[in-house]
Amino acid sequence: MKKEKIIAKLEKHCSEKLYVRLTRKKGGFQGISTGFILDKSPDFILLQETDDFRVLGYQIIPIQTIKHVRFNKNDKTIHRILKEEGVINEVKAKHKIDLTNWNSIAEDIKATELIIISECEHPKQNFFCIGQLKRINKKSISIRYFNAQGVLDKKNTKHKFKDITKLSFDDRYANVFSKYLRE
Template sequence: MKKRIQKHINKEEYVKIYICDKDGTSITNFNGYIHEQDKNFLLMSTDYDFFYNGTVVIRKEDISEIKRTENEQFIQKIMEKEGLKNVIFERNKSLNFHLDSYENMFQTIREMQIPVIIEALYGNDDRFQIGPVASCNNKHVKINYFNARGEYDLKPVSCKYKEITHFTIDSKYALLYYKYSKFID
């Protein structure tokens, strides 16, 4: 899989990635461009209806399929003709976020002072946690969670790294909620 992923990175190809749990049950999928990989993760800019939708970190062990069919090729043509691919690659460059250990990635996000969306979707657990990183160590991250009304929980919520299905930074959704949640008393 490493060579195939690297080929998509080198050729800047638009792909669709499916992830599943340890039992092979499909969890979700992502569309976009892979920018980087290491032994454990890949870093991908995603899109929604042709527009940049944030940067996601996915565990490689959860990937069940990487598609590059005629559909993805056609979408890439549209993205290129509309200049949207360049926008996505420029945004990735300006973020200057790179793969590392969970602890180091969450520390970087904390230093960037941007919110993160953490999803834990394995088994019966179905958690969506959003907010800025409060702290992290080598086993878990704590975030200052805010709800759909922009209200912060009194205490940071914790998520163990082994429970994380994927996490997203720089999504318009999270950034807008974060912007307005700061001002709510």
């Protein structure tokens, strides 16, 4: 799909609060995100993710990684069900995030003090880092990572902005897990 068409569809879905299925791609990675676009800038979108007819957390997605925007008969059916189930009433931005650039995004998310998940889904790099956002640099962020047992690393993990394909925050997984962290 051409970039102009992607931008137009993102605008439409954002302004009309329509359910959307996004195909994201970077290098050898391809993935799907579904939900509602709550805000958009020239370079990023703020998506409230949905899955199994539930509203989940928030994702910041670079527009350059979006290769297709879909709202076909299947998606229209999901949208109708979400509406009839009252789930669409839960769709809202609880946090104001400045989508100008990665630095403004990181500053606003850091101010929430929420746990984040930073991902590079490219097969050769493939990183997943969950933890508290500790530092914001010109070209990267540093996160106090915790592992699958809830043990915090002693040192922060650095992620370059150029490698991030998705930054998630205020989702159930991260919020619940963060209550059980240990040194």
